[in-house]
Amino acid sequence: MPRMTLSDRVKGKVAMGAKMGASTVLTPEDEISLVNYIEYMAQRGFLLSVSQAIGFALCIAKEHPGARVFNESGPTEKWWRGFEKRQPEISLRRPDPLDRGRAAMGNVETMRDYLKLLKSTIETNDLKDKPERLHNCDEAGLSLNKSSGQRVVVPNRFKHAHSIR
Template sequence: MEKQKPKKLCQWNQEDMSKAYKAAKLGQMSIAQASKTYNVPRMTLSDRVKGKVAMDAKMGASTVLTSEDEISLVNYIEYMAQRGFPLSVSQVIGFAWCIAKEHPGARVFNESGPTEKWWRGFKKRQPEISLRRPDPLDRGRAAMGNVETMRDYFKLLKSTLETNDLKDKPERLYNCDEAGLSLNKSSGQRVVVPKRFKHAHSISIATSEHISVHCCVNAAGHSLPPMLIFSGGYPGGAYHKNGPINAAYATTDSGFMDKETYFQWFEKVFLQHCVKERPIMLLQDGAISHISPMLIDSALKNDVILLCLPSKTTHILQPLDVAVYKKYEN
């Protein structure tokens, strides 16, 4: 009796399977259409889309993030790039770690977090992403008032306003910013300088005794309750008794906002007190210390457009910094 030849397994590559999986999972194609388009087995694809089999099954050791998580990460990368803040490799790695921590009990990275090796594997599994040199909008510029940076930023701002029909709706345009308030008082005494010196700079002693205030206003002039962030821990006594109405309070080691406190502010203050009409835009500093996958998910869910200011231009382009905080400092 003639022996049957064993069937050849896995006659498809991971890149095609990833594309087919993404198309079917996002509803762009049916499983049958995706199977035919990308030349992968229909049942093999179906098992992965329905979660019966891990996306990377039979392709070596399992990855820390699921295929669905990696697709979410790709979507975050695209979201940030479209809003003027493309992520660096280290920032993508940070996002990956945040996503992994959302699955308690699942396989996680070691204490040092995702590595460059993980990044190389991720990039290979997700061929639609690539490393590119940032354009002038995204590159941190030390030169004050760079014309090209300003031009590109305002093009992005104009496009965002027009696309979302927000051009004549100031009540839906919000700006938020954080200011540190040092408890180390200066004397405020005037000093004598040569006439050619337009500014007199002084050296102040650094101190950890400070709080930060995170404020938010819209272009119509309405302000939201602030959030006050203490360093190290909350002060003793009824520190919030005579505080601003509906103010929120938080504490971090540094006394400045981090991902968790920024998300807390977004959920508990911003979404609770902003206008109910949608969409709305929130213009913010592009500090990666504030941006998290949770924030982006919440913004998408609540139809909030997050627009980031170009790096190192907040002293010129940040409305609260220029129009409010500067006057306070003076």
């Protein structure tokens, strides 16, 4: 351990548990705001890419004139890696495409109505004891997503990273 580090500690220049190094450009409150926005967008199926999140970080930094700022090119990948370490509640994942139609139909009330209609149709057409006459078809085998496979930022508590298209 460097002698000056011990000297600073003994003289009380450095508090116990204090973080060393330069302060971050965004305040902790600003970083929490960015995480909250990432979560807000994810809840609505609009997942942000890293470059979009970095763009929002730059916008937030510009809201504080006179504060420490990013360099001319804005936040870098290095800044992003530090942000990820400071905010363990977010992670990068590949998005699972979810069609808008399926997203709209994926709520409890819509499913309940569908099952009531299905039951009524089966009873009306006397198909209750004839399962061989019931067929199912969906688009599971069709790939309609032309995304580049770019990873997106998602809160860790989300089980799936659905990206509505």
